[in-house]
Amino acid sequence: MRQLMEKTMSSATDTASDTYHYEHSGITIRKLSEHVGVEIEGVDLASPLQAHVIRDIKDAWERHGVAVFRNQELPPVAHRDFSAHFGPLVGHVLSRFNMSECPEVTLISNVVNDKGEKIGADRAGMLWHSDMSFVKRPSMGSLLYCVECPPVGADTQFASMYAAYEALDSEDQKHLATLRAIHDYPWHYRTYLKHRTQLTPEEEAKTPPVAHPVVRTHSSTGQQALYVGEGLTRTIEGMEESEGRKLVIELSDFATQPQFVYAHKWRPGDLVFWDNRSTMHRATEFDDRYRRLMRRTTILGDEPFYRAA
Numbered sequence: 001m002r003q004l005m006e007k008t009m010s011s012a013t014d015t016a017s018d019t020y021h022y023e024h025s026g027i028t029i030r031k032l033s034e035h036v037g038v039e040i041e042g043v044d045l046a047s048p049l050q051a052h053v054i055r056d057i058k059d060a061w062e063r064h065g066v067a068v069f070r071n072q073e074l075p076p077v078a079h080r081d082f083s084a085h086f087g088p089l090v091g092h093v094l095s096r097f098n099m100s101e102c103p104e105v106t107l108i109s110n111v112v113n114d115k116g117e118k119i120g121a122d123r124a125g126m127l128w129h130s131d132m133s134f135v136k137r138p139s140m141g142s143l144l145y146c147v148e149c150p151p152v153g154a155d156t157q158f159a160s161m162y163a164a165y166e167a168l169d170s171e172d173q174k175h176l177a178t179l180r181a182i183h184d185y186p187w188h189y190r191t192y193l194k195h196r197t198q199l200t201p202e203e204e205a206k207t208p209p210v211a212h213p214v215v216r217t218h219s220s221t222g223q224q225a226l227y228v229g230e231g232l233t234r235t236i237e238g239m240e241e242s243e244g245r246k247l248v249i250e251l252s253d254f255a256t257q258p259q260f261v262y263a264h265k266w267r268p269g270d271l272v273f274w275d276n277r278s279t280m281h282r283a284t285e286f287d288d289r290y291r292r293l294m295r296r297t298t299i300l301g302d303e304p305f306y307r308a309a
């Protein structure tokens, strides 16, 4: 492990500055904020990519939590194929918005078809969350591609849960590491997605509430991250419901202070790849006169765990 870390570090030069470079693959990394987010330049994601390029992208993504690629031409199949380099893909737990010709790709959209139905999940993820945290093995990473977006609004904001954890005092770090939180999708749907057709009893049965550690150890970097977001985390296991909810909101608010956040302003052709183990995110509001059409893939992750450093 130690050798691997040293080897990885030596392949990326000048990591302390805002821009650095991986020599072998030729990709350039430009930091987008203090704690989270980089733009990766010098790669065409629709072309076949060699193993060392994928390795460098993965390295930069895990270090910085969010990787932005601009000006990409990425049809659904190419989006799926690029995503699959990082692990097995899962469609959304609700299959209604998965593309029929490429079911690993989910549509997020306010566009309406000729039957008057939305073609994708609309107003998805407006509260802080980590994707699919409500299942036993949540998403490790998500890749969102912009086809069309409003000229203002509909940003995606990302918070570094590493930075949030590090900003806690050591007593709080120790205490929080003993807790588990309840992540609950049916509750989320009933509470925050009233505008949508509600889950069927069969869909609810597929997503019972699950408990995950409040402090999560990253499976690659070994760093600790808070793993609580107000959108999908309902309460804390073993606490009275409202008291637990209060703590969830407090932690979510703490973790998403402006100094821990990068806000991405979308342009058509952007692909943003985020690490759900170390970041939370949310979408911002926008005017429905404008069309929004995004495509998303999701990489299956491991069961979250906490391991003391």
Ligand SMILES: [Fe+2]
Pocket (backbone or CB within 6 Å): 124, 125, 129, 130, 131, 281
């Ligand atoms: Fe999300």
